[in-house]
Amino acid sequence: MAAAPKNARPCSIADALALVGEKYSLLILREVCLGNGRFDQLVRNTGAPRDVLATRLRRLVDAGILDRRPYSERPQRFEYRPTRAGLELEPVLITLMAWGDRHLRGDDDRPMVIEHVCGHELVPEVTCRACGAPVRHEDLTSHPQTPGWTLSGPSVA
Amino acid sequence: MAAAPKNARPCSIADALALVGEKYSLLILREVCLGNGRFDQLVRNTGAPRDVLATRLRRLVDAGILDRRPYSERPQRFEYRPTRAGLELEPVLITLMAWGDRHLRGDDDRPMVIEHVCGHELVPEVTCRACGAPVRHEDLTSHPQTPGWTLSGPSVA
DNA sequence: TACTGTGAGTTTGGATTTCCTACCCACTGG
DNA sequence: CCAGTGGGTAGGAAATCCAAACTCACAGTA
Numbered sequence: 021m022a023a024a025p026k027n028a029r030p031c032s033i034a035d036a037l038a039l040v041g042e043k044y045s046l047l048i049l050r051e052v053c054l055g056n057g058r059f060d061q062l063v064r065n066t067g068a069p070r071d072v073l074a075t076r077l078r079r080l081v082d083a084g085i086l087d088r089r090p091y092s093e094r095p096q097r098f099e100y101r102p103t104r105a106g107l108e109l110e111p112v113l114i115t116l117m118a119w120g121d122r123h124l125r126g127d128d129d130r131p132m133v134i135e136h137v138c139g140h141e142l143v144p145e146v147t148c149r150a151c152g153a154p155v156r157h158e159d160l161t162s163h164p165q166t167p168g169w170t171l172s173g174p175s176v177a
Numbered sequence: 178m179a180a181a182p183k184n185a186r187p188c189s190i191a192d193a194l195a196l197v198g199e200k201y202s203l204l205i206l207r208e209v210c211l212g213n214g215r216f217d218q219l220v221r222n223t224g225a226p227r228d229v230l231a232t233r234l235r236r237l238v239d240a241g242i243l244d245r246r247p248y249s250e251r252p253q254r255f256e257y258r259p260t261r262a263g264l265e266l267e268p269v270l271i272t273l274m275a276w277g278d279r280h281l282r283g284d285d286d287r288p289m290v291i292e293h294v295c296g297h298e299l300v301p302e303v304t305c306r307a308c309g310a311p312v313r314h315e316d317l318t319s320h321p322q323t324p325g326w327t328l329s330g331p332s333v334a
Numbered sequence: 335t336a337c338t339g340t341g342a343g344t345t346t347g348g349a350t351t352t353c354c355t356a357c358c359c360a361c362t363g364g
Numbered sequence: 365c366c367a368g369t370g371g372g373t374a375g376g377a378a379a380t381c382c383a384a385a386c387t388c389a390c391a392g393t394a
Contacts, residue, residue: 025224030288032277067182111303120189131187140307146268150297159294
């Protein structure tokens with residue numbers, strides 16, 4: 021998943037996945053968002069092999085999704101924290117988690133529950149900013165913007 | 178990414194990614210949601226090698242995310258369409274696409290624009306169903322539910 | 335009848351990635 | 365001095381990916 025597939029539809033989903041779609045990347049981001057940004061915590065909590073973790077961390081830092089900051093000189097120790105771009109990816113994680121809770125588990129064995137400041141449990145909902153309505157498939161119309169690509173595929177081949 | 182990492186935090190994000198986190202899976206779902214559910218369209222539009230595509234399709238059908246239905250007998254031809262579970266994954270794709278548009282591109286070269294029935298361009302926003310407020314990192318508190326796992330990691334090791 | 339094309343895959347063999355175990359280094363606390 | 369912890373590397377085995385070729389069934393044309 022290192023690079024976006026070639027000759028494929030140009031798409032920000034593909035681009036985003038090329039960055040964060042590799043195995044463990046989103047789990048790393050999850051832990052970092054939970055405040056667990058140290059190497060060994062990440063190893064324990066994500067289950068990633070140490071070398072893979074080191075590679076992913078470099079990539080995510082390069083991509084501007086994580087920030088690597090020292091929390092101790094002598095011995096030098098670093099901790100990873102989400103940048104603004106990283107934090108803005110959190111809603112994706114939350115939405116995915118809710119999907120997994122709903123479709124892959126019973127409603128009663130969710131491994132994690134998120135509480136919102138409003139006092140209720142967070143049930144995430146993707147809405148249209150303009151009208152506030154929840155997004156439903158039937159309410160959407162897609163408009164490709166790339167010359168040569170129609171809704172159904174490349175027009176010139 | 179075939180299976181969820183072992184010894185790692187139990188988590189629906191990990192479970193969901195074990196299903197749809199493999200390379201191309203989400204791009205396949207994107208195309209299927211756009212209505213492009215035929216094998217050769219998927220090959221062209223996702224850029225996936227044919228064998229990988231065949232493997233992914235089987236997996237997604239088994240997982241109940243896609244439905245494989247004949248659209249022609251003689252010759253037998255099949256087409257893939259999203260199930261309800263698949264459609265409910267669409268908001269994740271849309272949120273991810275918006276993130277990619279914002280962070281990986283200029284606002285003026287988005288490859289695809291989605292229009293909402295309300296007449297405006299869709300700008301997706303993840304909100305709290307209870308209070309309707311957009312989800313912000315600072316407003317959330319996570320509560321692990323699994324014995325042995327705290328916020329920062331396994332407590333018993 | 336033969337000839338060409340299409341849809342939906344499967345097969346093959348090699349190139350990449352990932353995984354896992356072990357090791358290394360710097361330091362700390364006892 | 366010793367064991368332990370944080371943050372990595374090294375090396376080979378295992379899994380995955382990829383491109384291209386191949387299959388099979390049928391359709392259209394001539």
